[in-house]
Amino acid sequence: xLNAIFLFVVLFSILLAAATGRMDQLNQAVFDQAKAAVTLAxxxxxxxxFFLGLMKVAEDAGLLRVIARVVGPVMRLLFPGVPANxxxxxxxxxxxxxxxxxxxxxxxxxxIKAIEELNTLNSRKGTATNAMVLFLAINTAGLAxxxxxxxxxxxxxxxxxxxxxxxxxxxxxxxxxxVGITAATLLSRLPVYSRSDPPxxxxxxxxxxxxxxxxxxxxxxxxxxASRWRPVLVLLFWVAFVGFLVRYVWxxxxxxxxxxLVQTVTANWTVPALVSAILLFGWVRGAKVYDSLVSGAKDGxxxxxxxxxxxxxxxxxxxxxxxxxxxxxxxxxxxxxxxAVGMPAEALPMALLRPFSGSGAYGVMAAIMEQHGPDSxxxxxxxxxQGSTETTFYVLAVYFGAVGVRRTRHALxxxxxxxxxxxxxAVAIVNLLFG
Numbered sequence: 001x002l003n004a005i006f007l008f009v010v011l012f013s014i015l016l017a018a019a020t021g022r023m024d025q026l027n028q029a030v031f032d033q034a035k036a037a038v039t040l041a042x043x044x045x046x047x048x049x050f051f052l053g054l055m056k057v058a059e060d061a062g063l064l065r066v067i068a069r070v071v072g073p074v075m076r077l078l079f080p081g082v083p084a085n086x087x088x089x090x091x092x093x094x095x096x097x098x099x100x101x102x103x104x105x106x107x108x109x110x111x112i113k114a115i116e117e118l119n120t121l122n123s124r125k126g127t128a129t130n131a132m133v134l135f136l137a138i139n140t141a142g143l144a145x146x147x148x149x150x151x152x153x154x155x156x157x158x159x160x161x162x163x164x165x166x167x168x169x170x171x172x173x174x175x176x177x178x179v180g181i182t183a184a185t186l187l188s189r190l191p192v193y194s195r196s197d198p199p200x201x202x203x204x205x206x207x208x209x210x211x212x213x214x215x216x217x218x219x220x221x222x223x224x225x226a227s228r229w230r231p232v233l234v235l236l237f238w239v240a241f242v243g244f245l246v247r248y249v250w251x252x253x254x255x256x257x258x259x260x261l262v263q264t265v266t267a268n269w270t271v272p273a274l275v276s277a278i279l280l281f282g283w284v285r286g287a288k289v290y291d292s293l294v295s296g297a298k299d300g301x302x303x304x305x306x307x308x309x310x311x312x313x314x315x316x317x318x319x320x321x322x323x324x325x326x327x328x329x330x331x332x333x334x335x336x337x338x339x340a341v342g343m344p345a346e347a348l349p350m351a352l353l354r355p356f357s358g359s360g361a362y363g364v365m366a367a368i369m370e371q372h373g374p375d376s377x378x379x380x381x382x383x384x385x386q387g388s389t390e391t392t393f394y395v396l397a398v399y400f401g402a403v404g405v406r407r408t409r410h411a412l413x414x415x416x417x418x419x420x421x422x423x424x425x426a427v428a429i430v431n432l433l434f435g
Contacts, residue, residue, distance in 0.1 A: 005412070006313060006317055009317050009320070009321055009326075010316075010317055010320060012321075012324075012326065013026060013317075013320035013321045013323070013324040013326055014026065014320070014324070016324040016325060016326055016329070017320075017323065017324035017325070020324065020325050022323060022324055022325060025323040025324075026320055026323045026324050028323070029316075029319035029320055029322070029323035030316055030319070030320060032319065033312075033315040033316045033318070033319030033320075034312050034315070034316055036315055036319075037308065037311035037312040037314075037315040037316070038308055038311075038312070040311060040315070041305070041307060041308045041311055044108070044307075045301055045305075047108070047109060048108070048109050048112070048301070048303055049296075049297035049298075049301050050109075050293075050297060051109035051110065052109050052112070052113055052296045052297065052299055052303070053292070053293035053294065053295070053296035053297035054274075054275065054278045054279075054293065054296070055091065055094075055109070055110065055113045055296055056292045056293060056295050056296025056297075056299070057278055057279060057282040057287060057289050057292040057293050057296070058090070058278050058281070058282065059087060059292075059296075060282065060287040060288075060292045061278075061281050061282035061284075061285040061286075061287040061292075062285060063090075063278065063281050063282070063285075065085050065090070067089075067090040067093055067094070069084070069085070071089075071093050075089050075092065075093065078134060078138075078181065079092075079131050079134065079135075081121070081129075081130070081131055081200060082118070082121065082131055083206060083210060085210060086117065086121070086209065086210060087113075087117045088114055088117035088118045088120075088121070088131075091110055091111075091113040091114035091117055092111075092114040092135055094110040094114075095107050095110035095111040095113075095114050095139065096138060096139070096143070098110055099139065099142055099143065099144070100143055100144060100145040100146070101145065101146050101148065101266055101270055107139075108398065111135075111139055111395075111399055112303055112398065112399060112402045114135060115132060115135070115136075115399045115400070115402055115403055116303075116402060116403055118131050118132050118135065119132075119403040119405075120209040121201055121206065121209060122198055123198045123199050123200070123201050123205075124198035124199070125403075125404065126404055126405055126406050126407060127196060127198050127405065127406075127407040127409065128400065128405050128407065128408050128409045128411050129197070129198050130184075130188045130197060132400075132405070132411070133184050133188065133408075133409060133410055133411045133414055134181065134184040134185065134188075134414075136395060136396065136399060136411055136414075136415060137180035137181060137183065137184040137411070137414040137415055137418055138177060138180055138181060139390065139395060139399075140180065140389075140390040140392045140395050140415040140418055140419065141173060141176035141177035141179070141180040141181075141390070141418040141421075141422065142173050142176065142177075142387070142388060142389060142390040142422070143173045143174060143176075143177045144169050144170065144173045144387050144388060145170065146166075146262065146266050147165060147166065147169045147386075147387035147388075148266045149387075150165060150169070150383050150386050150387045151163050151165070151166075153365075153366060153369075153374075153383075154369070154374040154379075154383060157366070157369050157370060157373075157374045158373075158374065159374035159375050159379075160375055161375060162374070163262070164375070164380065165380060165383045165384050165387060167429075167433065168380065168384045168388075168426065168429045168430055168433055168434075169383075169384050169387035169388050169426075171425060171429045172384055172387075172388035172389075172422050172423075172425040172426035172429055173387065173388035173389075173422060174425075175421050175422065175424075175425035176388060176389065176418045176419065176421045176422030176425065177418070178421075179417055179418050179420075179421035180414060180415065180417065180418030180421070183410075183413065183414040183417040183418065184410065184411075184414040187410035187413060187414055188409075188410060190410070193409050193410045196407065196409055197409075230283060230284045231284055234280045234283075234284055237276070237280065241273070241276065245265070245269060248265075248269075249261055249265070252264070279293075303402050306401060306402055306404075307397070307398050307401040307402055309401070310397035310398065310400070310401030311394075311397055311398065311401070313397065314356075314393050314394060314397040315357075317393075318356045318357045318360070318393070321356075322357075322360065327349055327352055327353065330348075330352055331345060331348050331349055331352070334348060335348050338351075341427065342427050342428070342430075342431040342435065343381070343423075343427045344377075344378050344381070346368060346372070346378055347368065347378055347381045347382050347385070349364050350364045350365050350368065350382045350385050350386070351385055351423050354385055354386070354389045354390075354391065354419070354423075355389070355390075355391065355392040355393060355415075355416065355419050356391070356392075356393050356394075357391065357394070358391035358394055361385075361386065361391070362386065364382070365382045365383065365385070365386050368382050369382065369383070377430070377434050377435060380430050380433075380434045381426065381427065381430045381434075384426040384429070384430055385422075385423060385426055388422045388425070388426055389419050389422040389423060389426075390415075390419070392412075392415045392416060392419055395415070396408065396411060396412065396415065
């Protein structure tokens with residue numbers, strides 16, 4: 001399906017540009033977006049390397065197995081074909097949790113790690129498994145408990161209630177998640193997709209993909225006596241960390257308010273706390289945290305390079321469509337229909353761009369809120385769109401590109417249905433709350 005969409009969009013953009021006299025803009029967009037794809041991949045290298053390095057520390061220390069055991073019952077209902085103690089389980093949990101907290105930079109490396117681990121259970125490399133499709137449907141639905149990034153932008157634009165989108169975003173992204181899970185599950189049973197489902201691995205083959213039950217040196221009897229003090233030192237660290245956090249909250253309580261403090265703490269304190277927790281857990285368990293992090297970072301560097309061709313294809317396609325006036329054309333003809341169901345025509349470009357271009361949709365959202373105000377009806381709607389949907393084509397290109405999946409099966413329709421559900425739910429809830 002991606003092949004057909006890519007070919008159609010590119011050819012349609014060329015004909016549209018020829019008809020509207022925009023061939024110069026189309027030509028420039030090809031070169032600009034090809035360059036932008038490489039720049040984006042290079043910018044991802046550092047983040048990918050560091051967070052995949054952290055994943056390696058967590059893996060070597062046995063933290064991933066601990067996380068999988070804690071949250072495993074829920075995940076096993078969704079992914080019955082993935083063993084409860086498989087590294088893929090923990091990576092998926094970390095990705096979903098990061099998305100819920102609005103930590104996009106951390107979510108992407110965790111998601112790529114999850115796809116890589118799911119691919120170890122794939123008997124037919126290059127073809128997406130049902131577990132991969134379901135995970136990406138959940139990912140693109142973007143269930144958001146704390147849409148901190150959008151709230152921060154609203155605050156910067158002078159919103160009197162930057163967290164006013166919390167309920168609408170939670171509702172819309174929750175609906176998108178339910179539809180995404182349902183679509184991925186039901187579509188996988190259709191003959192056209194079930195026939196291409198890779199056969200399951202044998203128990204022996206699955207066992208080869210699993211790590212030992214414990215880290216190699218975690219419970220070694222000859223562990224140095226000094227390491228017995230490590231839990232005490234870790235406890236002291238967390239006492240100091242929490243104390244500084246309480247002091248920060250106390251000093252900023254009056255100026256920010258409860259919601260403002262939640263946004264600030266989530267945006268600025270969560271990632272350092274996550275990094276500290278993983279490194280300290282590995283240190284207590286006897287893992288060589290520096291060596292493990294460097295080893296994982298090397299893998300992150302290679303992953304970032306592998307996704308460049310996929311990014312080039314997606315970004316050039318989107319750039320050509322925008323330069324040719326395709327988005328403007330859709331807005332012109334669809335705006336009347338969407339306005340009749342509660343979506344103003346001014347918000348339609350944001351809804352159309354969101355599955356294709358994260359940066360483009362973000363720019364449109366910012367421009368709309370600057371023009372109409374972040375606390376206007378349209379401002380609330382585009383904010384909810386941003387917080388409750390995902391850049392589907394980018395996610396598919398990056399995640400599947402990391403493991404070389406070319407036959408995506410029902411991934412695209414499942415993810416697009418989740419996006420559509422998120423948009424419809426956002427329009428409904430914003431009209432109910434702010435209309």
